[in-house]
Amino acid sequence: MAGSTEADWVSRFADEVIAESERRAPGKAVVVASGLSPSGPIHLGNLREVMTPHLVADEVRRRGHAVRHLISWDDYDRYRKVPAGVPGVDESWAEHIGKPLTSVPAPQGSSYPNWAEHFKAQMTGALAELGVEYDGISQTEQYTAGAYREEILHAMRHRADIDAILARYRTKKAPGPAKQAQKPVDAAELEAEEGSGAAAEDDGSGGTTGYYPYKPYCAACGKDLTTVTAYDDETTELTYTCACGHGETVRLSEFNRGKLVWKVDWPMRWAREGVVFEPSGVDHSSPGSSFQVGGQIVGPIFGGEQPIGPMYAFVGISGMAKMSSSKGGVPTPGDALKIMEPQLLRWLYARRRPNQSFKIAFDQEIQRLYDEWDALTRKVAEGSALPGDLAAHQRAAGTAAGELPRTPRPLAYRTLASVADITAGAEAQTLRILSELDPEHPLTGLDEVRPRLDRAVNWITTQVPAEQRTVVRPLPDAARLAALDDDARGAIKLLLDGLHSHWSLDGLTTLVYAVPKVQSGLAPDAKPTPELKVAQRTFFALLYELLVGRDTGPRLPTLLLAVGQDRVRELLGAGA
Numbered sequence: 001m002a003g004s005t006e007a008d009w010v011s012r013f014a015d016e017v018i019a020e021s022e023r024r025a026p027g028k029a030v031v032v033a034s035g036l037s038p039s040g041p042i043h044l045g046n047l048r049e050v051m052t053p054h055l056v057a058d059e060v061r062r063r064g065h066a067v068r069h070l071i072s073w074d075d076y077d078r079y080r081k082v083p084a085g086v087p088g089v090d091e092s093w094a095e096h097i098g099k100p101l102t103s104v105p106a107p108q109g110s111s112y113p114n115w116a117e118h119f120k121a122q123m124t125g126a127l128a129e130l131g132v133e134y135d136g137i138s139q140t141e142q143y144t145a146g147a148y149r150e151e152i153l154h155a156m157r158h159r160a161d162i163d164a165i166l167a168r169y170r171t172k173k174a175p176g177p178a179k180q181a182q183k184p185v186d187a188a189e190l191e192a193e194e195g196s197g198a199a200a201e202d203d204g205s206g207g208t209t210g211y212y213p214y215k216p217y218c219a220a221c222g223k224d225l226t227t228v229t230a231y232d233d234e235t236t237e238l239t240y241t242c243a244c245g246h247g248e249t250v251r252l253s254e255f256n257r258g259k260l261v262w263k264v265d266w267p268m269r270w271a272r273e274g275v276v277f278e279p280s281g282v283d284h285s286s287p288g289s290s291f292q293v294g295g296q297i298v299g300p301i302f303g304g305e306q307p308i309g310p311m312y313a314f315v316g317i318s319g320m321a322k323m324s325s326s327k328g329g330v331p332t333p334g335d336a337l338k339i340m341e342p343q344l345l346r347w348l349y350a351r352r353r354p355n356q357s358f359k360i361a362f363d364q365e366i367q368r369l370y371d372e373w374d375a376l377t378r379k380v381a382e383g384s385a386l387p388g389d390l391a392a393h394q395r396a397a398g399t400a401a402g403e404l405p406r407t408p409r410p411l412a413y414r415t416l417a418s419v420a421d422i423t424a425g426a427e428a429q430t431l432r433i434l435s436e437l438d439p440e441h442p443l444t445g446l447d448e449v450r451p452r453l454d455r456a457v458n459w460i461t462t463q464v465p466a467e468q469r470t471v472v473r474p475l476p477d478a479a480r481l482a483a484l485d486d487d488a489r490g491a492i493k494l495l496l497d498g499l500h501s502h503w504s505l506d507g508l509t510t511l512v513y514a515v516p517k518v519q520s521g522l523a524p525d526a527k528p529t530p531e532l533k534v535a536q537r538t539f540f541a542l543l544y545e546l547l548v549g550r551d552t553g554p555r556l557p558t559l560l561l562a563v564g565q566d567r568v569r570e571l572l573g574a575g576a
Contacts, residue, residue, distance in 0.1 A: 008391040009353045011276070013310070014059040020308055021065075021276045029066035032277040033307065034055045034134075035266075038101055038119035039076040040083035043330040044360055045315045047126075049262040051349040052279040052312055054132045061400040068535040069134040070273060075101045075116035076139040076259055078224050085330075092329060098223030102140040116140070126333035130342045139259070146256045151268045151302070153252060155213045155260055157233055157302050163211035165296050166203050169288035182396050201217035203293075204261040214238075216258035218469045220246035224258075254367045261516065264301075267294035273303025278307040279354060282314065292534060312354040319363025319463060336360060339459040341452060342404050344373050347396035351389075362463050370413035377410075407452040415448065415505070416456035418554030425457050433562045472563055476571050477546060491515050491539050492572050499565055546573055 004179040011079060021030040050071065058067040079101055082093045085476070088107030096104040104115035112118040127134070140296075142148060155162065189322050204213045212228040216238070225243035230253070232238075241247040260268060269275070278290040295306035317331055336345050339362065348369075352358045361369055380386040380393050412436065423429040427446060430497055434449060435442040460469070484492070494515045502511040514524035516535040528536070541551040544559075547568070553559055560568055 002540070008388050010055045010059050010350065010395060013056045013389065014063065016308060018060060018063070018065060019278045020538050024276060024305060025274055028274070029068050030057070030060050031068050031070065031273040032060075033070040033072065033270075033273065035072045035074055036123065036276070037077050038116040038123070039080065040086060040119060041076065041330055041332050042119060042123040043332050044317065044336060047296050047333050048312045048315055048349060048354065049279060050127065050132060050134075050283070051130075052310065052354050053277055053281055053349055054134070055395055056277060058133075058395065058399050059573050062181060069132075071134045071274070072137045072139060073116070073120055075120065076141050076143050077101055077262075079115065081105045083123060098221075100140060100222075102138075103222055122332060122334050126337055129337055129344060130333070131404050132403070143259050144256050148260070148268065148272070149256075151254065151272060152214060152260060153236060155250065155264055156231060156236075159211055160211055162206070162213050162297060162301060162529065166205060166211075166263065166293065166295075169293055170205065177393060192258065194207055203263040213261050213264040214252070215261055216240050216250070216255070216259055218242040218244060218246055219257070220244055263293050263298060265291050266290055267298035267304070267306070270294065270307055271302035274304070275307045276308070277309050278390055279309045281314050282311060310354040315356040316357060316359035316363050318359045318361045329544065331360070331362065336362075339434055339455050340366065340370075341407065342456060343406065344370065345394045346404075346479060347373060347392060349480065350395040351392040362459075367414040367417065374410065374412065377453065377546070405451075407449060409443070410452055411446040411449050413452060413456055414555065416453050417460055418470075418558040419562055420453070420457040421459045421464070421554060422472065422559065423455065429562075432564075433558075436503060436561050439504050444498055470559070472547060472567070473549055473571055475548070476573075480546065481572075487519065488521050491519055491542070494518055494542075496569060496572060499560075499568065501563075505557050505561065510558050512540070512543075512556050512560075519530050543572075 005365070017032065021374075034050045034053050035044060036049060045251050053069055057067045060067045062482060077100070079096050079099050081097065082089060082091060086107055088109045093104070093530045101116035102114050106115055110118045112121055130256060192470070204215070205211055208226055209227065209229045212231060214228065215224050216226050216228070217224050217238075221242060221244040223242070225241045227242075228238060228240045229247075230237075230239040230249075236252040237249055238252045238498040239247070239249040259265060270278075274290075280289075283289055291306075298304045298306050323493060331344070339374060345360075348360055359365075367430075376385060376389055376393055382389060385393065397406070415437070416434075419430055419433050423433065430447055432455075434446075443449065495511065498511045502508050510524070513528075516532060516539050517524055517526050517528075520532060520535065522532070526532075540556055543556060544551050544553045547559060547563060548554070554562075563571070
């Protein structure tokens with residue numbers, strides 16, 4: 001996949017990144033980066049912060065270059081608010097606002113030692129399943145071990161220069177609402193926020209005792225409600241007071257309980273780590289954003305260069321039966337991976353340029369997305385896929401390390417979902433139905449259709465409301481059958497007469513569409529007319545009504561297979 005193509009954004013960025021890395025640090029590993037703040041559930045909008053550099057890094061790796069994908073866990077950020085909708089969390093967690101995320105208790109019932117580790121674990125599990133290779137960096141570990149000591153002392157010595165750069169942006173008027181977003185953002189959209197989630201932090205300004213780019217955590221209360229009142233460059237003695245009443249003087253050359261303010265911290269790390277590529281959230285299009293300001297600080301202050309990288313757009317969600325935006329619940333990568341295979345989720349991020357928004361389906365749309373994916377997979381196998389589509393498929397199906405585990409026999413997701421719906425997950429019945437889909441090549445066991453089957457079962461049981469689930473009638477609807485006219489009775493008889501010889505998915509598909517044609521005096525393979533389509537819809541609605549008590553349901557061929565020949569004859573037989 002070397003070289004760029006018009007349709008493939010990943011290859012174009014890889015070209016740029018390799019060239020830029022060679023210019024900056026010839027012969028060294030290419031460094032790309034992501035930043036994630038485990039301040040709560042890390043959602044599918046935040047995943048774009050990881051998938052964009054992952055896909056580029058993987059392409060660089062495929063071309064034979066050494067590459068490091070750094071994920072900075074901003075777990076030393078302050079705890080800013082109690083997120084809504086998190087199980088095991090109530091308003092009592094508000095007492096921890098201002099502490100580092102690693103000093104906040106985990107939600108009740110969690111097996112993890114603190115808040116940050118609880119939410120990091122959810123994300124690391126999903127990244128492993130998605131095949132994302134990375135080097136994780138805990139900012140708590142870095143700061144408390146004194147890893148950034150020289151950079152902190154350097155920033156403090158140059159605080160007047162930093163203040164002057166920041167002042168240029170403080171005087172800019174914030175853009176009006178019309179300029180801040182290109183379109184309204186509905187509640188279902190997950191904003192691709194600034195990389196770390198720490199962008200809401202202050203920049204160290206506003207104090208009456210001068211500008212300081214460093215914020216200590218208080219020794220008494222553990223919070224960052226502190227104000228630096230004095231600093232001596234020679235001795236590195238720093239004095240601070242806290243809103244809790246505590247105050248002390250420490251030697252910054254030995255003190256490890258604080259951090260640089262965000263707009264200085266980020267460019268410091270770009271320079272220290274040699275980051276060549278890092279995407280940024282949509283907020284970075286506004287004046288004074290962390291990415292823009294960091295670009296002005298990284299060179300003059302830290303002697304580094306700003307990474308190249310795109311601004312990424314919103315990720316939307318369609319459906320979510322059990323998670324309400326109004327209650328604060330947001331779907332995470334782990335939630336998505338319960339209902340879709342990793343390849344499909346990777347594909348959704350790979351096939352769209354970072355500045356294009358897209359939606360991840362938790363509703364019926366997931367069936368259409370799977371149909372698209374399967375159709376593309378067939379084109380790839382046939383050699384007829386377009387270059388850009390082929391590249392996106394290859395990036396979704398695996399990484400430079402190899403293919404991701406896949407379902408050996410990937411039956412249509414909508415078929416699996418329908419069977420799971422009708423059988424309520426009963427394995428013996430599921431195997432019987434799936435084996436009858438293609439009698440010439442029957443399944444030998446359900447492992448052949450896993451893990452896709454398991455994802456479809458999860459989707460039906462967690463995302464489809466109970467009132468939309470399919471329940472086969474326990475007994476024939478005698479009154480409805482008795483009221484059928486001759487045309488309806490004739491149609492049912494044609495269907496029942498053909499069941500035995502058409503008992504497969506393809507056969508039943510042919511049969512149900514052919515019955516209205518034959519009744520109209522046409523050949524079974526006649527092309528449908530508008531009038532015939534009306535007759536087919538009327539026939540289908542009748543069958544649904546007699547089988548499941550509604551006028552719609554799963555695809556009829558799948559439903560008939562699931563119900564079974566004997567039961568179909570029982571439920572329809574009185575009308576024949």
